[in-house]
Amino acid sequence: MNRYASILNCQKEFFLSDATKSLAWRLDQLDRMERMLRENQQAFCSALYEDFHKPPFEQLFEITVPLGVIDYYRKNLVELMKPQHVAIPKGLEASGNAGVIYKEPYGVTLVIGPFNAPILLLLDPAIAALAAGNTVILKPANTTPKVASLFQALIPKYFSPEAVNVVTGGREEISALLELAFDFIFFTGSSTVAKVVMRAAAERLTPMVLELGGQNPTVVDQTANLDVAADRIAWGHNAISGQWCVAPGYVYVHRSIADEFIGRLKRSLVTMYGEKPQQSPDFARMITERDTQRVSSYILPDKVVHGGNFDIDGRFIEPTILYPSTWDDPAMQQEIFGPVLPVLPYDDLAEVVHIIKRKPKSLAAYIFSKDQAAIDLFLSGVSFGGGCVNQTNLHCWIDSLPFGGVGYSGIGKYYGKAGFDALSNTKALLIGNPDLVLDVFPPYAGKDIAASLSLFA
Template sequence: MTTNVTVEALEIIQKRQRLHCQKIGRRNLNLRLDALKQFKRLLIENEERWLFALNEDLGKPALEAYATEVAFLLNELDHTMKHLAKWVKPTVKRRLLLSGLEKTSVMAEPFGSILILSPWNYPLQLALGPALGAIAAGNSVVLKPSEYAPAVSQLLAELIPQYFAPDLFFVVEGDGEVAQMLTNMRWDFVFFTGSPQTGTKVYQAAAKHLTPVALELGGKNPCIVDDTKLNPDTVKQIVWSKFLNAGQTCIAPDTVFVPRAYFTQFLEQAKQQIIEFYGERPIESKDYGRLISLKHLAHVEDFLKDGEIFYGGEVDQATCFMAPTLMTHVVAGSALAKDEIFGPILPIIPYDSIEEIVSQYQQLPVPLVVYLFTKDKQHIQYIQEELESGALSVNQLMVHVTSPNAPFGGKGQSGLGNYHGEASIKTFTYQRTLYQKKTPLLLPQQFPPYSEGALAALKRFRRIIF
């Protein structure tokens, strides 16, 4: 186990973070806004270093890295800074009762010292996104980045101390043993992004201390195309979104369903679109990323046995490369049919009715998102009513996650809780009530011994008594 801090040192940091939250973070909005400005400086002043590290870890092209990681975070920061004062303002309500004037104030209170465990696929966005939300809500943060994205992890550990004091934001590097050490500690809140399997372990560890958690997990996201929306632009969106970050995106379309009459046409269009994007030899393309590790490459490559490769399938272990791959004739009940792929393999399945797709996905865990391409309002209503998901995105792929007004999260195996924008403030705070009441006189019927008419009076006037 290799880490830059001991449990004893972390406990001291936790204590300082909780004290900071109690004395400063809870009420000082200006200090929260100053911290968000520091996040912006952290991103902007080191932009080239972030892009280089993202390329080192995942082979991300500069435009892709900037759009999905840096720009995403800058937009989140701008939106949060603009609206934070309104989001954290206490809600006050009053009632006039027979017994007096009641005033109830509900405040969003930060939890304290928060542990964030971030993944490797978007190692900057998914580390700093939850962190900025937690700090905006008045908390302090200990961040454990993924060791599978070492360039970004090391850069986070180097730069964050230059912009934040440890009583506000601290980074712990290390492997799975370090993560286990951290989750065994008592935190005020735990935020995890990763696989359902690891998320279950995090949840169980937090439960020992009755610690609240948010889990952002995976999902086998269906993409349903009907005959009203089958066109080149739809195919372009699907191919782009699937092979962005070499398919290592939790909200990527996992499987595409196409009307049987247009199945062959769709396959050919998707193949040509891959060639337009990445050329005849994607391994030579500067616009196509790499898988994170040989272990993950082997895992994704194993899916190739569960169907027929229509296009792609090439693998180069020396560079952790797998070509954009289209697959057909998926074996029923196979891993490719049931499990999240999280790589550059796109199964394409013909269908005769949308009802058969719905029936299939009703038997699977709830996905993070369902994608539907249609002009038919009845199809939209049907999918919305019959399929559960964290989101339903119509005629767009993945961009819903960029909307600051759209809470991001799943249900069941795809997640617990959500964040982004105002949803982050709600997730990283608890509701605390301040109750006040001016009581000119006490109603004698309230106290024992109860009179014979007290129950009858209570039934008659209950709405204005309490």
């Protein structure tokens, strides 16, 4: 028997009792989650630093964002849980019928989190799942062992096992979990692992959300505020040492301003991380030596215009700019997920859009411009999950903006109302008038079928 079957069965039986459907139960789970985060903030921050030297701002970000999500659901749950009355054909409505949408929880939800934001990106989906009335089994990333160990210690102190449980480990544990019949799966991570999750889900037709990544395009045109663009791209690409699914993956810069932009980008990097970024308290480490080796292999010495140094044993790669890059370069063949930024010159934005739209659809995309026509061309021509104009990365923490990918970069959206909806089954009902005579049944001879069907017009 599967070693995790008892955990799932315990939660399944509890869910089938309908206890999770009440407002009181959902609010209680949110309160427990908030207490766990607030009472153990320093322990979580220390674990993040021990795992990969995550700097203080990025540590606190992982605590404050889930707290904000909890606050959103606490304030909006009553409204989100209400049955929603919708318009139906006038004839049916006039004859006493009504259309109503109910949101019901799926059941036992498996949440598999990534390493790069191992608290935030594990708990945000879990919070949405609990708010929607689901039970949750958490699977933290095994490459952040201190954070995973902390979850293993804290979850039993704050939650009943039938409501929230945690399983730690790596590939073997994930494989065992995926053998089970979950009611919903929420996975955040790489496209490679997502295919494994999706195949397992397909065996049972399990609904899911996949939050993935990709090479996120960024455009800086000749009208852009270069100081703003340089600062935001430098931070957006190098936060978490580039290990951020929404990080700008490469930059197309108009040839007429390319040299100036690169000069300002260099200045931004030095301002943020100093002349010796390996000594900066604000620059994280790569998650493993293997990933350090992988990303360092993308550095072509003849194209390095800034940085280029790395230390495999120290899991460090210096913020690096490669220019002029082309689509033949190693760094352009896949999501980099590290602090190496290819910059490509361009002359015609329409040609850039033509190229990008033929690549796998990305999780994010960004454009820096003051030209509305150029912005419109980019936004209408390129398909991506979400993004920013004259900004990077921050769109993904605004609860009113649904977050997620498209195709290769993900399936489904969450955050705020979108998260509640994603973790809820939409049960659509036509509430009939019990006294309405509607004879549209055989035999049809002699009946005014058109009059009956006019109710649906």
